[in-house]
Amino acid sequence: MKHTRRLRWLLMMIITLPLLTSCGYNTMVGLEETVGAQWAQVENVYQRRADLIPNLVETVKGYASHEKETLEGVIEARSKATSVNISADNLNEQSFAQFQSAQQGLTGALSKLMVVMERYPDLKANQNFMDLQAQLEGSENRITVERQKFNDAVKNYNTKIRSFPQVIYAGWFGFEKKPFFKADEGADKVPQVKF
């Protein structure tokens, strides 16, 4: 009895050991790390956008103080967006959707603000505002780029863990499919910051 159990263990060891070393365990770890690093980049660029907003709101206030409602909408959306943070280990469909919808709310509020700004020619000619506008556009561009890179990293990882032979044992070690960015419904357009 004891002997057979030991034998079975030994057999399993013999079978799994080469799998671990040669059949992609390390590759899976590497790919997962890449996803994590890229996720940090994504959070980074969203944070960068959030950091621009207080300055933007201050500048706009000076010219368009009675657009209170729109400005408050932006501030509120910002605080909502910055309150949702997910660590890379915690990336699942649900937390991911939460993150995406919070950020999307901010995108929407910002584009509303930009439409309102059309009515203030003095503001549009302000150098400080023009710089902020360039930075905001840059932030949106960075978000697009980092999201793409994140999706690529997730695609590589998901492909690896779901292909043979990794698909058999990836689950044993807790390698699970990771979610990726889908185009935001109707709001994927970068806020039109045209003046």
Place this chain on the structure above:
Amino acid sequence: MIMLHKLLLFILLFSVYTSSAQSIPDKTNPPRLVNDFAGILKSSEVEALENYLVKFNNETSTQVVVVTVTSLDGTDASDYTFKLGEKWGVGQKGKNNGIVILIKPKYNTDKGHAFIATGYGIEGAVPDAIASQIVDNDMIPHFKKGDYFGGISAAVNTITQLTKGEYTADEYVKKHKKTGGYVQLIVFVVFAIIILIAKSGRGSRTYSSSGSSLPLWLLLGGMASGSRHHGNFGNFSSGSGGFGGFGGGSFGGGGAGGSW
């Protein structure tokens, strides 16, 4: 036979798929820093810009690429420029000090677009707000008059001024060579002294092999990594005549653009 057919079909489909997915032009062979695909510059102007930028690349390792295209194929100028920079690998790997200046000229009713994309490593030297001002002040006023060379050279001038201090390949090499040499020399001398002491030491005290073999490995490791460094940095100086090629830099969405 059937297998072969399937394979051929697969290859055909695959090539169609990849060519339709990538509207970004391939880099020329040999690679050049000034790529006037739209044909808006005179050949003497291209040469002048190319020489200036190659020299700048050799001095600073920062790669400034000028690309003109006739069409953006429906994509945003920003997206197009980032993808081009990423695909060509403009800038050095690790430093990511590449800049792509893209110009799509104005054709009758078709708007003109200009975009400056900055690699990760350049975002500090040329922030988005500055890139936006370069486009608005240096480029578009010239472009509106049809003076493409004037606009491009004004922008190139400003950008090279701004990035000059950021990366200096030669100084970097020098600094590393010096410290590397001294450290290796000191380690070697210390190691030699230890061996001498150990050899002349009395038998009662065992300077065991494990004690002295560790520094030996460290020393070997240090020498190996030192020589690897030299090899790497040597790449920059080797291409003093022409342009040595792109370094594999990466882009993260920095930069700004405009249209007219």
